[in-house]
Amino acid sequence: MEYTRSEIQNGVWLTHIRSDKFKTACLSITLLTQLRRETAAMNALLPLVLRRGTSRYGDMEAISGRLDELYGAAIEPVVRRIGEIQCIGFFASVPEEDFLPAGADTLRGTCELMGQMLLSPNTRGGLLLPDYVDSERGKLIEMIRARLNDKLGYSINRCIEEMCCCEDYAVSRLGDEESAAAIRYQKLTKQYRSVIQSSPIEIFYCGRAEQKRVESLLRDALSTLPRGEIDYDIGTDVRLNSLEAAPREYTEPMNVTQAKLVIGWRLGEAMEEPNPAALRVFSSLLGGSTASKLFVNVREKLSLCYFASVIVDVHKGVLLAYAGTEFDNVERAKEEIFAQLAAIANGEITDEELSAARADVKSALKSAQDSQGALEGFYLSAVLDGADYSPEELGALVDEVTKDDMVAIAQGCECDMIYTLTGDGSEEDEDDEEIAEPTEEELRAFEEDEDGDPDKEI
Amino acid sequence: MEILTKRFENVGETLQTAVLDNGLHICVVPKKGFSSFFACFGTYYGSVMRSFDLAGVRHDTPAGVAHYLEHKMFDMPGGDNALQSMTATGADPNAFTAYDETVYYFHCTEHFEENLRTLLRFVTTPYFTAETVEKEQGIIAQEIRMYDDEPDNAVYVDLMKLLYKSHPVRDDIAGTVESIAEIDADTLYACHRAFYTPGNMCLCVAGDVDAAAICAIAEEMLGGEKGEVPQPVVYEENDAPEKLYTERVMSVSAPQFLLGAAYRPTEGDVLRERIVARLAMRLLCGTSSPLYTRLYREGILNRNFAYGTDFPANTAQLTAGGESPDPQRVYDELMGEVDRIAAEGFDPDAFERAKRASLGARLRGFEDFDSVCLTAFDAERLGYCIFDAPAVLASVTAEECRDFLVRVLTRERTALSVVRPQTHA
Numbered sequence: 114m115e116y117t118r119s120e121i122q123n124g125v126w127l128t129h130i131r132s133d134k135f136k137t138a139c140l141s142i143t144l145l146t147q148l149r150r151e152t153a154a155m156n157a158l159l160p161l162v163l164r165r166g167t168s169r170y171g172d173m174e175a176i177s178g179r180l181d182e183l184y185g186a187a188i189e190p191v192v193r194r195i196g197e198i199q200c201i202g203f204f205a206s207v208p209e210e211d212f213l214p215a216g217a218d219t220l221r222g223t224c225e226l227m228g229q230m231l232l233s234p235n236t237r238g239g240l241l242l243p244d245y246v247d248s249e250r251g252k253l254i255e256m257i258r259a260r261l262n263d264k265l266g267y268s269i270n271r272c273i274e275e276m277c278c279c280e281d282y283a284v285s286r287l288g289d290e291e292s293a294a295a296i297r298y299q300k301l302t303k304q305y306r307s308v309i310q311s312s313p314i315e316i317f318y319c320g321r322a323e324q325k326r327v328e329s330l331l332r333d334a335l336s337t338l339p340r341g342e343i344d345y346d347i348g349t350d351v352r353l354n355s356l357e358a359a360p361r362e363y364t365e366p367m368n369v370t371q372a373k374l375v376i377g378w379r380l381g382e383a384m385e386e387p388n389p390a391a392l393r394v395f396s397s398l399l400g401g402s403t404a405s406k407l408f409v410n411v412r413e414k415l416s417l418c419y420f421a422s423v424i425v426d427v428h429k430g431v432l433l434a435y436a437g438t439e440f441d442n443v444e445r446a447k448e449e450i451f452a453q454l455a456a457i458a459n460g461e462i463t464d465e466e467l468s469a470a471r472a473d474v475k476s477a478l479k480s481a482q483d484s485q486g487a488l489e490g491f492y493l494s495a496v497l498d499g500a501d502y503s504p505e506e507l508g509a510l511v512d513e514v515t516k517d518d519m520v521a522i523a524q525g526c527e528c529d530m531i532y533t534l535t536g537d538g539s540e541e542d543e544d545d546e547e548i549a550e551p552t553e554e555e556l557r558a559f560e561e562d563e564d565g566d567p568d569k570e571i
Numbered sequence: 572m573e574i575l576t577k578r579f580e581n582v583g584e585t586l587q588t589a590v591l592d593n594g595l596h597i598c599v600v601p602k603k604g605f606s607s608f609f610a611c612f613g614t615y616y617g618s619v620m621r622s623f624d625l626a627g628v629r630h631d632t633p634a635g636v637a638h639y640l641e642h643k644m645f646d647m648p649g650g651d652n653a654l655q656s657m658t659a660t661g662a663d664p665n666a667f668t669a670y671d672e673t674v675y676y677f678h679c680t681e682h683f684e685e686n687l688r689t690l691l692r693f694v695t696t697p698y699f700t701a702e703t704v705e706k707e708q709g710i711i712a713q714e715i716r717m718y719d720d721e722p723d724n725a726v727y728v729d730l731m732k733l734l735y736k737s738h739p740v741r742d743d744i745a746g747t748v749e750s751i752a753e754i755d756a757d758t759l760y761a762c763h764r765a766f767y768t769p770g771n772m773c774l775c776v777a778g779d780v781d782a783a784a785i786c787a788i789a790e791e792m793l794g795g796e797k798g799e800v801p802q803p804v805v806y807e808e809n810d811a812p813e814k815l816y817t818e819r820v821m822s823v824s825a826p827q828f829l830l831g832a833a834y835r836p837t838e839g840d841v842l843r844e845r846i847v848a849r850l851a852m853r854l855l856c857g858t859s860s861p862l863y864t865r866l867y868r869e870g871i872l873n874r875n876f877a878y879g880t881d882f883p884a885n886t887a888q889l890t891a892g893g894e895s896p897d898p899q900r901v902y903d904e905l906m907g908e909v910d911r912i913a914a915e916g917f918d919p920d921a922f923e924r925a926k927r928a929s930l931g932a933r934l935r936g937f938e939d940f941d942s943v944c945l946t947a948f949d950a951e952r953l954g955y956c957i958f959d960a961p962a963v964l965a966s967v968t969a970e971e972c973r974d975f976l977v978r979v980l981t982r983e984r985t986a987l988s989v990v991r992p993q994t995h996a
Contacts (some may be wrong), residue, residue, distance in 0.1 A: 208934050368993055
């Protein structure tokens with residue numbers, strides 16, 4: 114794999130990875146904006162509206178038809194939150210021409226269509242179509258409300274909202290319902306013009322095409338990109354300490370059959386000069402794999418839950434541990450999670466545990482090189498950290514992570530919020546209902562992301 | 572033992588297959604240049620095989636045994652746990668139980684052969700004690716509770732109950748908190764002895780590997796004994812559903828729904844029928860279909876919509892579902908669209924475009940080691956080859972897709988399952 118990174122226009126960076134391994138290329142265009150309550154919903158709405166129609170392909174039918182012609186190339190609107198940066202744009206998966214009938218021109222077609230979505234939306238009098246804005250605003254509100262349908266994801270988000278109530282980090286990647294409801298097409302057009310001029314733009318490509326060809330296709334596709342003064346002054350505000358001396362607690366009743374416990378900590382001193390390799394190993398050691406402290410103790414030894422895991426946000430310096438348990442077992446699960454973190458802080462880490470955590474992180478980094486999607490996420494995240502290492506280089510640093518690093522990280526953690534989703538009493542008379550095929554790994558790898566491709570086939 | 576190697580230049584893939592003397596089927600998909608490995612080893616035994624004869628003795632087991640057995644297989648004699656031994660090398664092991672299969676698998680980047688040996692060993696080493704079996708109840712009960720709170724799961728199980736009156740696919744794979752309380756170590760041993768014999772199992776591997784080495788390891792680890800596999804009970808289910816609608820209330824943001832129809836899968840060309848089913852559903856309600864784009868525009872559907880083609884335990888279903896303010900309207904519109912297609916057929920240009928898109932989607936699917944291996948696992952039993960799909964797809968006609976839809980998605984057979992939001996007084 115050959116890696117290059119270059120600025121192809123003012124404030125437009127292309128990360129290019131050439132590889133013959135894959136049958137579909139990955140191409141993403143991401144605009145980086147500061148996550149703020151006032152603009153989050155508008156920014157989230159932009160790619161959804163832009164995806165509705167371009168000056169050439171005026172509506173969804175035309176766009177979908179064009180994508181079918183391009184052998185099912187997929188261009189999806191994407192809204193992500195990395196730390197306190199809101200990343201909006203498009204993610205494309207492009208079938209490689211080598212496996213298609215002669216004459217297939219999928220990469221050019223996809224670059225052109227993506228460029229049109231970004232720069233030539235279907236407008237009237239220079240304004241985004243009211244019809245599209247109203248329709249997608251309704252759907253955005255549906256998406257914001259639908260967070261409720263995934264009880265674990267909902268609980269994790271609620272914990273963050275309560276824990277970081279005075280920080281932009283509390284703002285969801287989609288913004289809030291009230292701000293979304295207030296969006297009108299004139300206002301959104303104004304926001305579009307501003308974002309398109311001032312946002313740093315990150316483009317990622319991984320596939321068979323040479324850097325020169327990709328750059329040239331993108332230069333053509335983005336030739337009308339208006340660039341003003343680029344706003345590089347974006348970033349994530351790290352808070353080292355908890356808000357109050359003792360952890361705050363929040364319990365929310367709902368009609369559910371299982372309680373969800375989410376505990377949030379500030380990583381504290383570990384964020385003064387963050388060591389990404391050590392933080393990843395720490396995450397794995399505490400709750401990242403089936404050899405982790407939480408899995409072995411909270412699940413296997415005490416049988417309190419089916420899943421008990423952690424998320425470490427290295428951008429924001431936040432640690433979240435979560436588990437699903439019986440209502441009556443929430444306290445025991447909580448005590449055990451705190452006990453396991455305390456064990457690490459006391460140096461109670463076996464050589465086997467540390468070595469399993471290191472191996473887990475190294476394996477994840479190595480296998481990222483076999484997935485364009487994982488590479489895309491890795492490099493975007495690295496860019497926002499101002500880092501320029503590859504997964505392989507970061508993997509090499511993992512060997513240097515010590516037990517003392519783990520102890521230091523655990524000792525610095527300050528608990529800030531304990532959130533519990535619990536029953537509201539209405540569940541008691543319900544019969545046990547049915548369940549379907551389990552997908553355990555989906556849970557372990559919780560991510561706040563889009564749904565899968567409905568047309569996926571094998 | 573002979574290793575068959577078949578090259579598919581059109582998709583740049585190779586498939587190597589072998590059947591060992593002990594009856595084990597092996598599929599290897601060599602992936603040059605990749606550092607990841609994926610291996611899955613499983614038995615064609617799942618939640619629906621609850622009654623069977625073993626050595627002249629009839630066994631009627633509680634709901635959820637196959638899944639319970641899956642959880643307990645990781646325990647090894649001497650207190651070791653295969654999950655932990657594999658994770659120690661950086662591997663990521665896991666397992667799942669379905670209606671008619673139980674599959675154990677791992678991803679790794681290092682120590683592939685060591686992990687493969689561990690996988691083959693632990694899946695063929697039953698070790699249960701009263702204490703370890705008892706301990707798992709709390710964990711599985713929480714797994715069941717977790718699914719109980721998921722609306723996607725609720726609409727699915729409710730739909731299966733509408734579509735099937737007696738077939739055990741209407742019952743939940745993990746059982747219930749009550750049924751799993753009846754499971755003991757003896758039950759687990761009997762099920763393992765009956766179904767975990769090499770002749771009823773399959774091993775699939777993707778990665779930069781050598782098929783001969785994998786076959787040698789499997790022979791060494793599993794021995795040459797074939798074992799006897801109980802004859803599965805054949806369930807017949809021909810009648811149309813008596814009830815076509817069901818709903819329940821949960822804490823959700825908007826109505827969630829799944830509609831679908833069951834049909835008897837062909838005993839002939841399985842791959843072709845599956846490709847036709849998938850393409851037909853794409854044409855009917857895929858992201859570029861007139862139906863989906865219109866209902867999306869009208870606010871009846873959003874991006875949380877998907878169609879499915881499922882084939883569990885010798886049954887088959889076409890489904891479509893998501894979120895809608897008016898699920899009944901989606902049902903009516905979809906039925907109306909089937910009528911229109913029956914009368915007018917598909918637009919020829921749209922049909923050709925859909926075939927292109929389907930080809931691209933299949934290429935994307937071949938990228939994913941897990942999907943490739945798990946599909947090969949299924950295909951091995953049914954006797955087709957996954958990499959034949961693009962060639963078969965090229966020969967599918969619009970008439971085939973139309974006839975298929977019109978035959979399966981009839982008003983008498985298509986049911987609707989809905990989860991409605993709780994309304995607070």
